[in-house]
Amino acid sequence: MKLGGRQLAIMRVLWDRGEATVMDVQESLDLERPLAYSTVATVLSRMEQKGLVKHRAQGRVFYYQPALSEDGIGTSLVDELVDRIFGGSPSALVSHLLESEQVDPDELDRIKRLVSQHEKPQPKKKGGRS
Numbered sequence: 001m002k003l004g005g006r007q008l009a010i011m012r013v014l015w016d017r018g019e020a021t022v023m024d025v026q027e028s029l030d031l032e033r034p035l036a037y038s039t040v041a042t043v044l045s046r047m048e049q050k051g052l053v054k055h056r057a058q059g060r061v062f063y064y065q066p067a068l069s070e071d072g073i074g075t076s077l078v079d080e081l082v083d084r085i086f087g088g089s090p091s092a093l094v095s096h097l098l099e100s101e102q103v104d105p106d107e108l109d110r111i112k113r114l115v116s117q118h119e120k121p122q123p124k125k126k127g128g129r130s
Contacts, residue, residue: 003073006035006043007052011073014053014066021061 003011013028014020020028026040035043044064047053055062086092097103103111 003052003077006031007047010040010043010047011052011066011068011070014064015070019063019065021063025064 009029009031010025013025017024017028022037022041022044025044026035026037029035029040044053044055044062048055048064048067051067053064054067055064057063082088082090082093086096098108
């Protein structure tokens, strides 16, 4: 699932609001250059064709909602990033982040806690496959 900058910005508006008209989206976008109403409408229409958003009509007004959750898109984008940029290696992504200046000591502590939690054996779910 590939999302361009405009599409991701629009998805963020819809995730935050739950539902929005073209005008609502246009007014809520936080982009360097504002988008025309017709551009936002076109992008939403194309996103709907891709299955990213859906709409309901009330009279002549379309109310758009996200068709995918933020977690679902995030997982898809991270998977693509790991595959395309880091050769399928999650550890290469983590190494890159740790070597960059994006991880401060507080963030590093949070990462360590997350790794520790994931190392603990998880209880098996009833009725699930092994």
